[in-house]
Amino acid sequence: MSTTATTPSRWETQRSFDELGRPLRDITFCVVDLETTGGSAAAGSMITEIGAVKVRGGEVLGEFQTLVNPHTAIPPFIAVLTGITNSMVSDAPAIESALPAFLEFAAGTVLVAHNAPFDVGFLRHFADAQRLAWPGFEVLDTARLARRVITRDDAPNCKLSSLAQLFNATTTPNHRALSDARATVDVLHGLMERLGGVGVHTLEELQTFSSRVTTAQRRKRHLAEGLPHAPGVYLFRDDRARVLYVGTSKDLRSRVRTYFTASETRTRMGEMVGLAESVTTITCATPLEAEVRELRLIAEHKPKYNRRSRFPEKMHFVKLTREPWPRLSMVRRVLDDDADYLGPFSSRKSAEKCLAALHDTFPVRQCSDRFGATPSRAPCVLAEMGRCLSPCDGSTDASTYAAVVRQLRDTLLRRPDDVVDAIQRRMTSLADLDRFEEAGIHRDRLATFVRAAARTQRLSALSRCPEVVAARREDDGRWAVHVVRHGRLAAAGVIPSGADAHHFVHQLRASAETVADAPGPVPAATAEETEKVLRWLEAPGVRLVDVDGEWVCPVGGATRHLSVYDAVNQSRLSLVPFDEQRLPSTVHQPAR
Incomplete structure (x- = not known):
């Protein structure tokens, strides 16, 4: 028996090299x-430190670290x-000298960062500002990669600190650039x-490693088949017509097809498809209508x-009561009682942090007792600590107490500066005493309050309007029109x-x-529906056709404080829970 050796053609040889990858x-x-x-370079935030580690084959080739003078107060x-x-x-050094030095250090490498859009976004912003040619790095995001690899049995979440502990990193991340970069190296490995x-042994394979689809799914x-190429909502149903999953897409047929191909990689979706027996769709006039219908159907089914x-019904609010001696309380629903509300909060813990921030600043009573205009009883421990005006024992008069309540109401509805200034002073004094853990507690309370106040002011502004009609030209040249009434999408259409x-x-x-x-x-x-409507109304190209009422937010409102606190939230909560997003490929090719 003889064998004949064959030489692969030039085309076959080239294809095999391409398939091997790097x-x-x-x-x-x-x-x-x-x-x-802060959280946005475009909004004026500056870099204060750059740390980087260059590695290949598990070996550290070099490190880069520099503080950066932001030329503004931190x-x-x-x-x-x-x-x-x-x-x-x-x-x-200023960023004008620090950034070129970093780019020289990183030349010819694949950039890696945990939550890469944040770090790379800053670097690109300042490169553009200096008219430096961006090298066209390929970028690997360890946060996105971790979402596809790590399960809840491995770690409670995919924050850098959790992953560093999981992989026994030799460096503990501490919000200093080089330390966090070193910890990210261990996480990457x-x-x-x-x-x-x-x-998975090549860079290219990182894009497809989790794309195994079972035969049953295929x-x-x-x-x-038969679904329309149109925006809308799709519902997967089981053999008893019960809704298993609700989703939305600009192209229903193309999106649903991905659940049976390598494009859909979420583990729980494979389980869902295994139970599905039918898919029903609702065609919508616009993508915004589809998003809103999705929310409503999820809440219903x-x-x-x-x-x-x-x-969505599981919400919490902070309420400033209307009674002889008003107080703050946490409630589950809004009543028609002329009280002022802050929220909604999606968790009780967030509402409690916000309540604590307000009580830290305003010495209103915290007891739930009801008493009339001339109360008389022994003061509580908060009064003895100077944290309550103590109307219960007559220590304060009604006019003094009412002045504090007016200031508190103004903080909730218009200007949060009193809370911001008071807690920042407290954080600074605690930091000067190296009591960083206590300062961190106040930091979290303040961040929660600022986000809640900004959210309430934005939602309330739109909800007060009986009607807002707006239009935007779509990609196909036609105009999409939405009618919004009291913050709710009431109608959608395309002219x-x-x-x-x-x-x-x-x-x-x-x-x-x-x-x-x-x-x-x-x-x-x-709140989620109104926020989606707001994002559309605030998008570029939207034109207001008619507004019934006044759609305005206070000039001195909480929104102007958001950038700083969202930056900290971005740093501390660097990614969403597992499997919550349909993510693009982990490795991004540079633009050509």
């Missing part, structure tokens, strides 16, 4: 971490988090070790395989080509859902 062991990675003064809030003070950066066990491809938005726009809008308003006003910051819709 081995991870041969790639030089530059793991980078930044500390900043907010106390940030100083408490990072430990970087104004005095530490006063003699540091830990993730790659796990991926090696499932056959057999159900027929469920997507509470599908097992949807993780978010299933229980047909050649149609009379005024007549179409008139007809759309006439056929829109009737929405009655109700008390509270979100009277006619869930």
